[in-house]
Amino acid sequence: MNVGSEWRRGLVRAGPLGRRVGLRTTGGHGGAVAARLIDRPSRRLGRAAALLDQFAVRMNVGPRVPNPLAEVASELRMFLKDADGAACMHSSMPGRIIAALVSGGTPRHVLKIGQADDRPLRNEAEFLAKVSGVGLPFRVPELAYADFVGEHYAVVTHAWSHARLAGPLTRDELLGITEVLATTGADTGSVVHGDLAPWNILRTPEGIGVIDWETAMVADQPLRDLIHYLVQAGAILRWADVPTVVRELTHPRGLVSELAHRLGLARQQTSEAVGAYFASCPPVHVKHVRFFRDSVATAVGAPAQQS
Structure with a gap:
C-alpha cells in the first residue's frame, strides 16, 4: 500500500x-x-x-x-x-x-x-x-x-525513531539547553528558539531533541527561552503553581538567576529580561492560561495582559 x-x-x-x-x-x-x-x-x-x-x-x-x-x-x-x-x-x-x-x-x-x-x-x-x-x-x-x-x-x-515528549526537564537539563542557546549566537546576540516549551522538547535514544524552530531568531535576549519555558509549563501544563514560577524567575537562587550568573549578567539585566518578556507576550484568550500568566506578571512587577 x-x-x-x-x-x-x-x-x-x-x-x-x-x-x-x-x-x-x-x-x-x-x-x-x-x-x-x-x-x-x-x-x-x-x-x-x-x-x-x-x-x-x-x-x-x-x-x-x-x-x-x-x-x-x-x-x-x-x-x-x-x-x-x-x-x-x-x-x-x-x-x-x-x-x-x-x-x-x-x-x-x-x-x-x-x-x-x-x-x-x-x-x-x-x-x-x-x-x-x-x-x-x-x-x-x-x-x-x-x-x-x-x-x-x-x-x-x-524523523526520529522512538521519540517521545521529554516531560519535565531536570534543572541541569533546562539550564544546559538554555545556556547553549544563549552562547551560540553571533556577535549581534544569542540564538533564541522563541517557543522553547515542553511540547517542543523530545527524548530520543540519542538524547534530547528540540523541535519547531519557526520563531527562532538571533537577538540580545539570552534569558528569554528559559523564562518562556517556565511560564508555559506552569500556565498551560500546570506543572508548577504561580509562587513556584515567580520564585524561579526572581529568587537569587532561582533558575533565571542561575542562568544569568553563568552568562555573567547583572541582577538588573535579569529583572529587565523578565519584564521585557511579559511586555512582549501576545494576548491569550484561554481563561486559566491568561489568569496564570497575569498572576505571575503582577507578582514580578511586569504588565499584565490588557483587556
Missing part, C-alpha cells in the same frame, strides 16, 4: 471534539506509527484520545477521507514514493498541515506544508540550515528539503 491509496479520519482527534487537530491517517501499523510521530498531546486526556485513535488506525476503523497530501504528491514524490504509512493533522498555524511518513514501520520524514507566504515556516528552514553544523549538544531536526511546492511552501525533516 502507498500513502495515496486509502486515508481515514480519526475517531476522536478529528471528530466533534478534535476538529482543531483534524487527524487523518493511512491504516494499519504504519499509519499508527506515523500518527505517534506528530500527534503528541501534552495533557492526559489528549494522550488517551491519541492512543484510542492509534488503536483504531491499526484496525482500519474510521470514516474514509480524501488524501490530504494529494496537492503536493507530485512535487514531493521523492519522499512519498517509498512510504507505506502516513498521518496528517492541522497545525496551530492557520493554513498549515503537519504530516509524517513511515516505511516498513520505521519513521522516515516529517513534513510541514504551509501557504506560500508562511514566513515562520521559511524561517524554520533557514535556522535549521544554520544550526546543522554548529555541533549543539542536543538534537535538532535534520533538514531534508525546503522549497515552494506549487502554491505552498514545504519543509521536510528526517
Whole structure:
C-alpha cells in the first residue's frame, strides 16, 4: 500500500471534539506509527484520545477521507514514493498541515506544508540550515528539503525513531539547553528558539531533541527561552503553581538567576529580561492560561495582559 491509496479520519482527534487537530491517517501499523510521530498531546486526556485513535488506525476503523497530501504528491514524490504509512493533522498555524511518513514501520520524514507566504515556516528552514553544523549538544531536526511546492511552501525533516515528549526537564537539563542557546549566537546576540516549551522538547535514544524552530531568531535576549519555558509549563501544563514560577524567575537562587550568573549578567539585566518578556507576550484568550500568566506578571512587577 502507498500513502495515496486509502486515508481515514480519526475517531476522536478529528471528530466533534478534535476538529482543531483534524487527524487523518493511512491504516494499519504504519499509519499508527506515523500518527505517534506528530500527534503528541501534552495533557492526559489528549494522550488517551491519541492512543484510542492509534488503536483504531491499526484496525482500519474510521470514516474514509480524501488524501490530504494529494496537492503536493507530485512535487514531493521523492519522499512519498517509498512510504507505506502516513498521518496528517492541522497545525496551530492557520493554513498549515503537519504530516509524517513511515516505511516498513520505521519513521522516515516529517513534513510541514504551509501557504506560500508562511514566513515562520521559511524561517524554520533557514535556522535549521544554520544550526546543522554548529555541533549543539542536543538534537535538532535534520533538514531534508525546503522549497515552494506549487502554491505552498514545504519543509521536510528526517524523523526520529522512538521519540517521545521529554516531560519535565531536570534543572541541569533546562539550564544546559538554555545556556547553549544563549552562547551560540553571533556577535549581534544569542540564538533564541522563541517557543522553547515542553511540547517542543523530545527524548530520543540519542538524547534530547528540540523541535519547531519557526520563531527562532538571533537577538540580545539570552534569558528569554528559559523564562518562556517556565511560564508555559506552569500556565498551560500546570506543572508548577504561580509562587513556584515567580520564585524561579526572581529568587537569587532561582533558575533565571542561575542562568544569568553563568552568562555573567547583572541582577538588573535579569529583572529587565523578565519584564521585557511579559511586555512582549501576545494576548491569550484561554481563561486559566491568561489568569496564570497575569498572576505571575503582577507578582514580578511586569504588565499584565490588557483587556
